[in-house]
Amino acid sequence: MTGLKSGDQGAMAQLYDRYSSIVYAVALRVLGDTGAAEDVLQEVFLQLWRKPSAFDAARGSLGSWLAVITRNRAIDFLRKRRPETDIDDLVLSVAPDLAGDAERARAAEKVRGVMGTMVPAQRSALEMAYWEGMSHSEIADKTGEPLGTVKTRIRSGLIALRKAFQG
Amino acid sequence: MSEHEQFADDLAMYALDALRGADRARVDAHLATCAACRLELEQLRGDTALLALSAAGPRPPQRARQRLLDAVAREARVAGVAQTSTRASWWGWLGWAATAAVVVFALSLWRENTALQQSLASMSSRAGESSRELEELRRVAAPILDPEAQRVTLVSTKTAPQPQGKAFYLRSRSSLVFLANNMPALPPRKAYELWLIPVNGAPIPAGVFKPDAHGSASVVNPLLPAAVEAKAFAITLENETGATAPTMPILMMGAGE
Numbered sequence: 001m002t003g004l005k006s007g008d009q010g011a012m013a014q015l016y017d018r019y020s021s022i023v024y025a026v027a028l029r030v031l032g033d034t035g036a037a038e039d040v041l042q043e044v045f046l047q048l049w050r051k052p053s054a055f056d057a058a059r060g061s062l063g064s065w066l067a068v069i070t071r072n073r074a075i076d077f078l079r080k081r082r083p084e085t086d087i088d089d090l091v092l093s094v095a096p097d098l099a100g101d102a103e104r105a106r107a108a109e110k111v112r113g114v115m116g117t118m119v120p121a122q123r124s125a126l127e128m129a130y131w132e133g134m135s136h137s138e139i140a141d142k143t144g145e146p147l148g149t150v151k152t153r154i155r156s157g158l159i160a161l162r163k164a165f166q167g
Numbered sequence: 168m169s170e171h172e173q174f175a176d177d178l179a180m181y182a183l184d185a186l187r188g189a190d191r192a193r194v195d196a197h198l199a200t201c202a203a204c205r206l207e208l209e210q211l212r213g214d215t216a217l218l219a220l221s222a223a224g225p226r227p228p229q230r231a232r233q234r235l236l237d238a239v240a241r242e243a244r245v246a247g248v249a250q251t252s253t254r255a256s257w258w259g260w261l262g263w264a265a266t267a268a269v270v271v272f273a274l275s276l277w278r279e280n281t282a283l284q285q286s287l288a289s290m291s292s293r294a295g296e297s298s299r300e301l302e303e304l305r306r307v308a309a310p311i312l313d314p315e316a317q318r319v320t321l322v323s324t325k326t327a328p329q330p331q332g333k334a335f336y337l338r339s340r341s342s343l344v345f346l347a348n349n350m351p352a353l354p355p356r357k358a359y360e361l362w363l364i365p366v367n368g369a370p371i372p373a374g375v376f377k378p379d380a381h382g383s384a385s386v387v388n389p390l391l392p393a394a395v396e397a398k399a400f401a402i403t404l405e406n407e408t409g410a411t412a413p414t415m416p417i418l419m420m421g422a423g424e
Contacts, residue, residue, distance in 0.1 A: 108220045130218050151180060
C-alpha cells in the first residue's frame, strides 16, 4: 500500500495479483456474467489506485475491504443504481485478510459450516440480502414473513458468522 | 428497548448497503451521534466480508490484468504531464469535475482547519503546518474562485456560447459549489437564484447570485439543511433579495451526471 500511495504501478500489479481472485469471484457470484464482473473488477482496483488513502489499514484488512466494496458495487450494477456509500466512509472491523488461497479456503469452509447450521429461512434471507441485494421489504414480500423477522434473521445470521471467527 | 436496540436490525441492513432514502437518512443521523453504533456497523461490515468468502470461481482472465495496468499507466501519464506543465494547463487537464472536487475539498478543509486552529492555538507547530496546507489549497483553488481569473469556455465553433452552470454537491458535508458562465445580464434589481431540488419536498434556496461583466458567477457553500439528497438543481430569475419559493419559469435545470 505504501508503494501505491506514491503512485508505484508495480505495487498496483502486486496488489492485483494478491486480491483479484477474491474480487472477481465476488463480482461474478453477484452478477453471473464474466464481462460485467470484469468491469466491476476494473472499477474497484482503479478506485484503489486513484484513492489509496481511502483504505485505513488500522481498521481492517485490505482483502476484506475490497470484498465489501466489490460486493456493494456489483449489487449497484445489478440493480442499476448509483452507489451511495463512498469508499472513504467504508470502515470495517478487522477481519481475515483473504489474500492467500489456503487461508481463503479454510475461512470459506468455516463460513459454509456456519451457514449450514442456520435454519433454511435464515440462510435464505441472508443470501437474498447479500448476493441479490434485496431489501428487507423485498425479502418479506417474497417469503411472506414479517419485516421485523426478516431484519432480525439477517442480523443474527451475520453475528453468528462473527462468533464463529472469534472463537 | 434502548435506542441502540431500535437501530440494531437496521444497522445490519445498512452494512449490507440495503437501506435507501429516508431509512438510510434516519440511520445516518443516529450514527453521526452514536459511537457505539458506528462501532457495531464496522463489525457488521466485517461480518459481511466473511460472507464474501463463500464466493468461489475461476480466476479473472489475463486480459483483465492487462486492461487494468494499461488504465493505471494512462492515468499515471496524465498525472506526470500535469506535474510538469504550467498551472494553467494543469487545470485544463483536470476538467470541471476534478477541479470542483478540489475546490469543495479545499473549502471543507478550510472550514475544518479554521476550527482546528482556533481550538489548538497553543499547538503552534501543527497550526503552522495546517496554515501551509491551507495556503496551498487556496493557491490551487484560486484560478476557479478569483474574480480576476481569466475564464475561457471552449465550445463547438459552430455554436454560440450558451449559458452554462455546473453544480458540485457533496451531500455528506452539505457542501455546494456552483459555477456559471455566459449568463445573460440581469434586469435592474433582479438576480438569479439557485435551487436544490430534493428527492422529496419543496425546492430549497441555494444562493442568490449576479454574474459579472463577463457573464461568470459562482455560489460557494450556501447555507443548506444537512444531508439532503438532491434530485436536480435549477435557476430562476428573482428579486435581488431572493425568494423562498421559485418563481416560474425555470431558466436552467440539470440533474446528476
